[in-house]
Every structure is written in structure tokens, then in C-alpha cells.
Amino acid sequence: MAKAVKKRSVKTTKKNFVSPFSIYWNRTNYILFFAGILFVIIGFYLMSVGNWDSTTSLVLSPIILFIGYVIIFPLSILFRKKETDTAAETSPEQ
Structure with a gap:
């Protein structure tokens, strides 16, 4: 006679993966980041348009790329964002 085999039930738990950037980045950071990407794309586009010795390619596009890479x-x-201390604002001063 064969022995009855007990099957172990494996419980799986659903893991919620939270982005590590949600702590540090908010909507303003993402908007600035995509604005920087837009500046870089526009800068490279302006560099490729026209002759190699045009004012747009030699002056304007490097300025736009500089703004995108070094500033934005x-x-x-x-x-x-600066966080205000709500506890200090609500407590009455004596």
C-alpha cells in the first residue's frame, strides 16, 4: 500500500516595491529633470541645423547645452522644498 504524501502549501505574500526616489524626489524635481532633457535635445538639434560655422551652431546651442547640463x-x-514648522506656528508665544 502506498503512503499518502502531504503537500505543503506555500503561501506567497505580495511584495509592494516602493521607489527609493519617492522619498527624495517630488513632482517639481521630475518637471525640472524633464525640462533639462528638453534643453539638451533642443541644444543638440540646434547644433545639427545649418552650417558648421553658423552662429546657431557655435554660440546658441552650446549656451543651451550648458544651461541644461550645468544648471537644470x-x-x-x-x-x-522648504518645509515649514507647523508646530511652531500653531503654538502661542508668551
Whole structure:
């Protein structure tokens, strides 16, 4: 006679993966980041349009790329809203 085999039931739990950026980045950071991407795309487009010695390719597009890479991208990473201390505002001063 064969022995009855007990099957073990495996319980799986649903894991909620939370983005690590949700702690640090908010909507403003994402808007600034995509604005930086837009500046870089426009800068490279302006660099490719026209002759190689045109004013747009030599002056305007490097300025736009500089703004995108050096100002907007770091600003989008480092920007954080100032949080007001609500407890200090609600307590009466004596």
C-alpha cells in the first residue's frame, strides 16, 4: 500500500516595491529633470541645423547645452522644498 504524501502549501505574500526616489524626489524635481532633457535635445538639434560655422551652431546651442547640463540637471537633483514648522506656528508665544 502506498503512503499518502502531504503537500505543503506555500503561501506567497505580495511584495509592494516602493521607489527609493519617492522619498527624495517630488513632482517639481521630475518637471525640472524633464525640462533639462528638453534643453539638451533642443541644444543638440540646434547644433545639427545649418552650417558648421553658423552662429546657431557655435554660440546658441552650446549656451543651451550648458544651461541644461550645468544648471537644470543639478538643480533637479538637489532641489528640495522648504518645509515649514507647523508646530511652531500653531503654538502661542508668551
